[in-house]
Amino acid sequence: xxxxxxxxxxxxxxxxxxxxxxxxxxxxxxxxxxxxxxxxxxxxxxxxxxxxxxxxxxxxxxxxxxxxxxxxxxxxxxxxxxxxxxxxxxxxxxxxxxxxxxxxxxxxxxxxxxxxxxxxxxxxxxxxxxxxxxxxxxxxxxxxxxxxxxxxxxxxxxxxxxxxxxxxxxxxxxxxxxxxxxxxxxxxxxxxxxxxxxxxxxxxxxxxxxxxxxxxxxxxxxxxxxxxxxxxxxxxxxxxxxxxxxxxxxxxxxxxxxxxxxxxxxxxxxxxxxxxxxxxx
Amino acid sequence: xxxxxxxxxxxxxxxxxxxxxxxxxxxxxxxxxxxxxxxxxxxxxxxxxxxxxxxxxxxxxxxxxxxxxxxxxxxxxxxxxxxxxxxxxxxxxxxxxxxxxxxxxxxxxxxxxxxxxxxxxxxxxxxxxxxxxxxxxxxxxxxxxxxxxxxxxxxxxxxxxxxxxxxxxxxxxxxxxxxxxxxxxxxxxxxxxxxxxxxxxxxxxxxxxxxxxxxxxxxxxxxxxxxxxxxxxxxxxxxxxxxxxxxxxxxxxxxxxxxxxxxxxxxxxxxxxxxxxxxxx
Numbered sequence: 323x324x325x326x327x328x329x330x331x332x333x334x335x336x337x338x339x340x341x342x343x344x345x346x347x348x349x350x351x352x353x354x355x356x357x358x359x360x361x362x363x364x365x366x367x368x369x370x371x372x373x374x375x376x377x378x379x380x381x382x383x384x385x386x387x388x389x390x391x392x393x394x395x396x397x398x399x400x401x402x403x404x405x406x407x408x409x410x411x412x413x414x415x416x417x418x419x420x421x422x423x424x425x426x427x428x429x430x431x432x433x434x435x436x437x438x439x440x441x442x443x444x445x446x447x448x449x450x451x452x453x454x455x456x457x458x459x460x461x462x463x464x465x466x467x468x469x470x471x472x473x474x475x476x477x478x479x480x481x482x483x484x485x486x487x488x489x490x491x492x493x494x495x496x497x498x499x500x501x502x503x504x505x506x507x508x509x510x511x512x513x514x515x516x517x518x519x520x521x522x523x524x525x526x527x528x529x530x531x532x533x534x535x536x537x538x539x540x541x542x543x544x545x546x547x548x549x550x551x552x553x554x555x556x557x558x559x560x561x562x563x564x565x566x567x568x569x570x571x572x573x574x575x576x577x578x579x580x581x582x583x584x585x586x587x588x589x590x591x592x593x594x595x596x597x598x599x600x601x602x603x
Numbered sequence: 604x605x606x607x608x609x610x611x612x613x614x615x616x617x618x619x620x621x622x623x624x625x626x627x628x629x630x631x632x633x634x635x636x637x638x639x640x641x642x643x644x645x646x647x648x649x650x651x652x653x654x655x656x657x658x659x660x661x662x663x664x665x666x667x668x669x670x671x672x673x674x675x676x677x678x679x680x681x682x683x684x685x686x687x688x689x690x691x692x693x694x695x696x697x698x699x700x701x702x703x704x705x706x707x708x709x710x711x712x713x714x715x716x717x718x719x720x721x722x723x724x725x726x727x728x729x730x731x732x733x734x735x736x737x738x739x740x741x742x743x744x745x746x747x748x749x750x751x752x753x754x755x756x757x758x759x760x761x762x763x764x765x766x767x768x769x770x771x772x773x774x775x776x777x778x779x780x781x782x783x784x785x786x787x788x789x790x791x792x793x794x795x796x797x798x799x800x801x802x803x804x805x806x807x808x809x810x811x812x813x814x815x816x817x818x819x820x821x822x823x824x825x826x827x828x829x830x831x832x833x834x835x836x837x838x839x840x841x842x843x844x845x846x847x848x849x850x851x852x853x854x855x856x857x858x859x860x861x862x863x864x865x866x867x868x869x870x871x872x873x874x875x876x877x878x879x880x881x882x883x884x
Contacts, residue, residue, distance in 0.1 A: 440812055440813075440814040441814060441815075442814065442815075442816065443815075444816075459814065460811055460812060460814075462812070489811065495806075498806065499806060499809050499812050500812060502798070502799050502802050502806075502809060503799060503809055503810070503812045503813050503814075503817050504812070504813075504814060504816060504817060506795065506798065506799075507795065507816050507817045507819075507820040507821070508816065509853070509856060510791055510795050510820055510853075511816075511820050512856075512871065512872050512875045513849065513852040513853050513856060513871075513875070514787065514788065514791050514849065515875040515877075515878040516852050516871060516874060516875045517783070517787065517845065517848050517849045517852055518783050518784060518787075518878075519874070519875065519877055519878065520848065521783050521845070521848070525776075525779065525780060525783075528780050528783060528784055529784070529881040530741055530770065531721055531741060531743070531780050531781060531784045531785070532721075532784050532785075532881060532882075533721040533722060533723065533740065533741075533784075533785060534722075534723075534724075535723065535725075535785060535788050535789065535822075535823050536784050536785060536788045537882050538788075538819050538820070538822050538823065539788040539791055539792050539819070539820050539822075539823060540788070540878055540882070541816075541819050541820075541882070542816050542819065542820060543872075543875045543876065543878045544876060544878060544879050544882070545872075545876075547868075547869045547872035547873045547876065548869075550872060551865045551868050551869040551872065552865065554860060554865070554868055555860075555863055555865045555868070558860045558861065558863060561860060562857060562860055562861060564798065564802070565853060565856070565857045565860070566857070567798050567801065567802070568794065568795065568798045568853070569850060569853050569854060569857070571794040571797050571798055572790070572791075572794050572846060572849070572850050572853070573850060575790060575793075575794060575846070576843060576846045576847070576850070579835060579836075579839045579842060579843055579846070580839065580843060582836055582839060584832045584833065584835070584836045585832075587832050587835055587836070588828045588829075588832040590793065590794075590797060591793050591824075591826075591828035591831060591832065592828045593797060593800070594793040594794070594796040594797045594800065594824045595824065595825060595826075595828065596796075596800055597796040597799075597800065597821055597824045597825060598825050600810040600813060601813075601818050601821065601822070601825065
């Protein structure tokens with residue numbers, strides 16, 4: 323089928339690469355307001371050609387909206403307006419509540435499948451895209467009952483080709499869960515990076531001491547602010563809750579540290595070791 | 604030369620493996636109060652035999668003390684007491700101030716080289732040990748002027764065989780730097796793990812959503828509490844400072860989140876992106 327990718331970054335680009343490889347996409351159109359990214363995506367043969375948005379939409383059987391979540395919420399209604407009656411549209415946003423609300427009363431709501439493939443790296447843009455990004459990863463579809471059976475079946479064909487494991491969840495539940503399991507990790511990493519960059523102003527060469535542990539915890543601080551600022555804004559309520567709990571735990575730890583209560587600190591760490599249960603490696 | 608390793612864990616075990624491979628250690632004696640670890644280290648041929656501490660020390664040219672930092676500070680004086688006059692002793696502790704103080708007035712202080720190879724994984728024990736752990740990593744030697752030229756030269760021969768890059772630093776400076784660049788990462792990771800494990804009690808299956816970003820930031824929460832509780836205790840002052848700054852940044856972020864000031868949040872993330880400069884991958 324003919325596929326349009328709006329937003330030729332890591333996620334949209336990687337989807338395009340795999341959908342072509344798997345024979346699901348026979349023709350790929352790209353839409354990107356960043357001209358350099360658009361040209362790069364053609365050069366890398368991620369898409370066949372760049373088209374004006376409305377032309378691409380009217381010609382496509384399947385549309386992937388893979389742009390920052392604020393832009394997704396703003397653009398989706400007009401995307402649905404522009405597609406033909408058989409076209410299926412998905413988004414890939416890391417927040418779902420606001421996007422779902424923006425689509426609730428759209429006359430073509432049933433042609434839309436709200437989705438969130440939980441995959442990514444700290445890199446962005448078409449050069450970061452690669453085949454296999456989604457393999458074995460979890461994909462969350464929200465409000466499945468608002469999509470038509472045909473739209474859902476088409477979307478699942480795409481998700482299966484990407485080797486995603488699709489599960490279903492309500493938007494609020496989704497946003498709460500990802501606040502803890504993804505968004506909080508990004509905040510902790512950005513601010514850990516900030517803390518150490520700050521101290522570097524006084525302590526030269528401090529990064530000579532950085533080991534692999536530091537690299538691992540701070541890796542996400544390389545992520546794109548353009549992508550993440552809107553996610554944090556849209557998920558401010560749940561992320562705020564998660565942050566409150568995290569800060570509370572840090573303050574408790576600091577109090578125990580001041581009291582030199584190593585036994586209590588040991589106990590907290592032993593409990594946190596339970597994370598082994600949920601991490602594969 | 605004949606080498607004794609006190610503490611047959613990840614660090615001591617990995618040193619033994621490489622020193623044998625490089626021909627630096629011709630005979631390796633192990634000392635470990637954990638009998639299972641001791642037996643495992645012999646089984647894995649990490650050391651040739653387990654000996655009582657004093658026997659091992661009296662027979663050795665080189666001694667590696669690789670046990671938790673509280674035990675290191677307590678044990679080092681008696682280790683120096685027991686070795687012959689030509690024997691060189693190193694420790695590998697992640698804090699240096701207290702250990703240095705414990706050794707200041709020891710009559711054999713010049714036979715001791717205080718060191719901290721910044722290497723490790725989240726795993727522990729002799730089964731976690733491997734050749735190559737130290738390759739290209741930074742090693743910090745403190746108070747080099749308190750070691751004899753001969754002791755320093757012998758230790759450097761060992762560090763070079765391990766392919767460590769050795770630099771020199773005062774104990775206070777060392778402890779401050781590692782508080783920010785290593786210890787804080789571990790605290791942030793342990794408490795991120797705790798936060799998400801806590802919420803799991805209410806939100807079942809939340810870990811189905813965990814992606815590689817979460818895994819990366821929380822990896823260090825698998826680390827050994829026996830090793831880390833004494834490090835945090837010994838470095839409570841500097842770690843407390845680092846934690847204070849980190850918490851301050853998190854609270855500022857939370858305030859901006861509540862204000863929906865995405866522009867300010869974007870700016871913080873853009874600044875944190877500067878971490879790319881110091882991370883190789």
